[in-house]
Amino acid sequence: NAGVTQTPKFQVLKTGQSMTLQCAQDMNHEYMSWYRQDPGMGLRLIHYSVGAGITDQGEVPNGYNVSRSTTEDFPLRLLSAAPSQTSVYFCASSYSLWGEKLFFGSGTQLSVL
Amino acid sequence: SQQGEEDPQALSIQEGENATMNCSYKTSINNLQWYRQNSGRGLVHLILIRSNEREKHSGRLRVTLDTSKKSSSLLITASRAADTASYFCALALSRGETSGSRLTFGEGTQLTVNP
Numbered sequence: 001n002a003g004v005t006q007t008p009k010f011q012v013l014k015t016g017q018s019m020t021l022q023c024a025q026d027m028n029h030e031y032m033s034w035y036r037q038d039p040g041m042g043l044r045l046i047h048y049s050v051g052a053g054i055t056d057q058g059e060v061p062n063g064y065n066v067s068r069s070t071t072e073d074f075p076l077r078l079l080s081a082a083p084s085q086t087s088v089y090f091c092a093s094s095y096s097l098w099g100e101k102l103f104f105g106s107g108t109q110l111s112v113l
Numbered sequence: 114s115q116q117g118e119e120d121p122q123a124l125s126i127q128e129g130e131n132a133t134m135n136c137s138y139k140t141s142i143n144n145l146q147w148y149r150q151n152s153g154r155g156l157v158h159l160i161l162i163r164s165n166e167r168e169k170h171s172g173r174l175r176v177t178l179d180t181s182k183k184s185s186s187l188l189i190t191a192s193r194a195a196d197t198a199s200y201f202c203a204l205a206l207s208r209g210e211t212s213g214s215r216l217t218f219g220e221g222t223q224l225t226v227n228p
Binding site for chain 1: 116144154158215216
């Protein structure tokens with residue numbers, strides 16, 4: 001099993017550009033989520049999904065879109081990148097819908113110039 | 114605030130010593146979890162303790178939970194240089210206080226174990 005796979009590992013964007021961060025898991029987990037990690041602020045939840053076709057907002061959803069067409073994939077879209085979105089992004093999944101152990105990807109470091 | 118607060122923010126010890134990190138919170142929780150993050154890597158789950166449990170062990174890790182004080186501690190015994198990492202507590206919020214299932218993370222404790 002590969003676990004949770006994120007691509008790309010690094011990305012540099014210009015302000016206003018759009019892009020999609022990919023996340024895939026091969027553990028048949030129903031729950032998937034996206035976090036961003038910023039210095040001094042811990043991890044903050046952006047969006048999450050409790051199954052294919054079901055998504056909901058986390059703490060900091062503005063400027064991001066998600067969709068969940070399959071159990072395996074949960075892409076995160078930046079619609080119009082801003083410098084404030086410079087961060088490290090982590091995708092995570094769980095077999096449980098109710099706050100059980102999360103499996104994390106290795107992260108995407110994004111810089112918006 | 115619905116996230117835990119770790120204390121201390123940074124901890125530096127010598128190999129072989131014990132390391133203790135604390136997490137305090139203000140909300141009701143279903144469970145509390147501890148994760149480790151090595152520099153430049155994703156988080157790795159260490160241990161989960163449920164709200165009706167008081168203590169759990171896993172290898173050199175010991176976690177306690179005091180729901181009356183809304184606090185938890187992570188003890189790493191006989192630390193090694195390889196334990197150098199950031200440690201995060203994560204709260205699984207009780208069903209009544211959130212519209213969905215999620216974990217909230219604190220800012221972490223940076224542990225440095227010197228050889």
